[in-house]
Amino acid sequence: MIGNDVARSPYYVTTAIPYVNARPHIGHALLFVLTDALARYHRLKGDDVRFQTGADENSLKNVQAAEREGVSTRELVERNAAAFRALRDSLNLSFDDFIRTSVEPRHVDGVRKLWQACDRNGDIYKRAYRGLYCVGCEQFYAEDELVDGLCPDHLIRPEIVEEENHFFRLSRYADRLIDAIDSDRLRIVPQTRKNEVLSFIRRGLVDFSISRSKARAHGWGIPVPGDPDQVMYVWFDALGNYITALDYASEGELYRRYWTNGPCRVHVLGKDIIRFHAVYWPAMLLSAGVPLPTDILVHSFITIDGRKISKSLGNTVDPVELARRHGVDALRYYLLRVVRTTSDGDFTLERFIRAYNADLADQLGNLLNRVVSMVDRYYGGVVPAPQGVPSVPLAPQAGVEGTQGTHLMDAVLGLHGRVDEAMNRFAPHDALAAIWDVIGAANKYVDDTEPWALAKRRKTDPLANARLSTVLYNLVETLRLIAHYTSPFIPAAAESILRQLGLPSGAREGWSDWGRYPAGAAVQPGRVLFLKIE
Numbered sequence: 137m138i139g140n141d142v143a144r145s146p147y148y149v150t151t152a153i154p155y156v157n158a159r160p161h162i163g164h165a166l167l168f169v170l171t172d173a174l175a176r177y178h179r180l181k182g183d184d185v186r187f188q189t190g191a192d193e194n195s196l197k198n199v200q201a202a203e204r205e206g207v208s209t210r211e212l213v214e215r216n217a218a219a220f221r222a223l224r225d226s227l228n229l230s231f232d233d234f235i236r237t238s239v240e241p242r243h244v245d246g247v248r249k250l251w252q253a254c255d256r257n258g259d260i261y262k263r264a265y266r267g268l269y270c271v272g273c274e275q276f277y278a279e280d281e282l283v284d285g286l287c288p289d290h291l292i293r294p295e296i297v298e299e300e301n302h303f304f305r306l307s308r309y310a311d312r313l314i315d316a317i318d319s320d321r322l323r324i325v326p327q328t329r330k331n332e333v334l335s336f337i338r339r340g341l342v343d344f345s346i347s348r349s350k351a352r353a354h355g356w357g358i359p360v361p362g363d364p365d366q367v368m369y370v371w372f373d374a375l376g377n378y379i380t381a382l383d384y385a386s387e388g389e390l391y392r393r394y395w396t397n398g399p400c401r402v403h404v405l406g407k408d409i410i411r412f413h414a415v416y417w418p419a420m421l422l423s424a425g426v427p428l429p430t431d432i433l434v435h436s437f438i439t440i441d442g443r444k445i446s447k448s449l450g451n452t453v454d455p456v457e458l459a460r461r462h463g464v465d466a467l468r469y470y471l472l473r474v475v476r477t478t479s480d481g482d483f484t485l486e487r488f489i490r491a492y493n494a495d496l497a498d499q500l501g502n503l504l505n506r507v508v509s510m511v512d513r514y515y516g517g518v519v520p521a522p523q524g525v526p527s528v529p530l531a532p533q534a535g536v537e538g539t540q541g542t543h544l545m546d547a548v549l550g551l552h553g554r555v556d557e558a559m560n561r562f563a564p565h566d567a568l569a570a571i572w573d574v575i576g577a578a579n580k581y582v583d584d585t586e587p588w589a590l591a592k593r594r595k596t597d598p599l600a601n602a603r604l605s606t607v608l609y610n611l612v613e614t615l616r617l618i619a620h621y622t623s624p625f626i627p628a629a630a631e632s633i634l635r636q637l638g639l640p641s642g643a644r645e646g647w648s649d650w651g652r653y654p655a656g657a658a659v660q661p662g663r664v665l666f667l668k669i670e
């Protein structure tokens with residue numbers, strides 16, 4: 137419900153900010169589209185949403201990529217950050233803010249403040265460190281975490297690094313972390329990830345290095361306050377973006393509204409970086425006296441033709457190219473419906489095309505096309521008023537229409553609860569399944585009520601005429617609500633549906649109620665919503 141007199145509830149949702157050492161691939165598209173669907177859904181509900189994203193620019197990986205290319209690090213991050221920001225258009229994202237960690241004073245000042253807050257609390261100390269460091273992961277590994285002496289992710293031998301570093305007293309926070317996570321005050325979804333984090337913490341937490349020498353960082357990164365020969369470890373710096381973007385530095389209005397007073401502080405991230413988000417980050421916040429996030433949604437990975445995405449395999453799929461060729465909604469639909477949030481999903485072009493043709497072209501596109509053309513043909517494009525409410529049979533012999541109309545209306549009205557329940561579980565695939573049930577029911581309603589037969593009889597049979605107007609009104613109203621509920625997931629298609637129904641786009645008060653379509657409005661037949669891929 138949207139109204140000026142209703143206090144809108146703040147909802148803050150973030151994506152993990154990607155390294156910008158290369159251009160975005162389809163794994164990034166999943167992260168962004170999933171977070172965008174959450175943001176759009178909560179806007180539709182009337183929440184006061186802030187959707188935050190950005191670029192992690194202070195990583196050593198960026199330095200290395202720039203060296204390989206023979207350009208300056210500044211130039212490389214500038215160019216790749218722009219490519220990520222441009223996903224806003226190519227993936228139809230609705231983020232409110234894009235933070236760049238290497239150039240923005242709000243970020244640099246904010247993480248220095250965070251560091252100092254942890255330091256004041258006695259949680260930062262300096263000591264010599266010698267460890268196995270994977271440059272690919274930018275993290276130290278314990279011997280027993282390696283596979284045959286190699287980094288489990290990169291399958292390369294970690295370097296032995298020895299230097300003086302600043303450490304964060306993670307070991308102090310085990311009990312408080314367990315308490316927050318176990319009680320779901322910090323809710324980790326799915327449950328399997330929650331269990332994984334809890335057992336990691338219970339095995340014992342070890343203080344971790346949060347700085348490195350300026351030399352090893354090639355002079356790139358945010359200097360440690362009071363120790364200019366050290367720069368902050370990239371994770372300390374990158375994680376800070378979730379609050380620095382809200383102006384934690386001066387504890388400004390955004391920070392108070394969305395973080396300290398906000399009821400929903402949601403992080404969306406991939407399963408490879410869960411430890412940083414569910415252990416290190418909350419511990420840093422506890423130390424600094426800053427409230428914790430409320431929700432951590434961990435999504436799984438996309439494999440391509442059954443194999444992990446990797447540049448060396450040469451199997452990265454360019455999401456921008458895919459969206460350009462088949463439409464951004466086709467890509468969004470696939471990512472949100474076919475790829476399950478919390479279990480690994482495989483991308484194959486064949487499955488992509490199958491889902492597109494079956495669900496988008498044959499079901500949704502076809503329904504819109506049938507309904508708009510029938511209104512056009514039988515009523516000159518003007519949507520008729522229903523004669524008799526759909527829950528009341530017009531006459532005994534019209535019972536089939538009345539009962540089926542009631543079933544359809546009930547199914548549509550049931551969407552509100554089903555979609556909300558699924559989205560509260562962070563399960564957009566279930567929300568979409570519920571919507572597609574209704575699309576299927578609406579197509580069946582057309583087949584069962586046979587409007588074309590009613591149209592043939594209506595000159596001589598007033599009852600047929602009344603039923604025809606009711607059937608078409610029910611279908612138009614169903615499509616309007618389908619556009620309403622699909623808008624967080626396939627926003628361009630939803631707008632196109634509303635336009636073809638002759639309605640302005642955007643959510644309005646009471647729009648999830650039945651019977652809001654203004655009879656007498658004219659449909660605007662447009663282009664085919666989803667052209668079938670041959």
Ligand SMILES: [Zn+2]
Pocket residue numbers: 270271272273274287288289290291
């Ligand atoms: Zn590695």
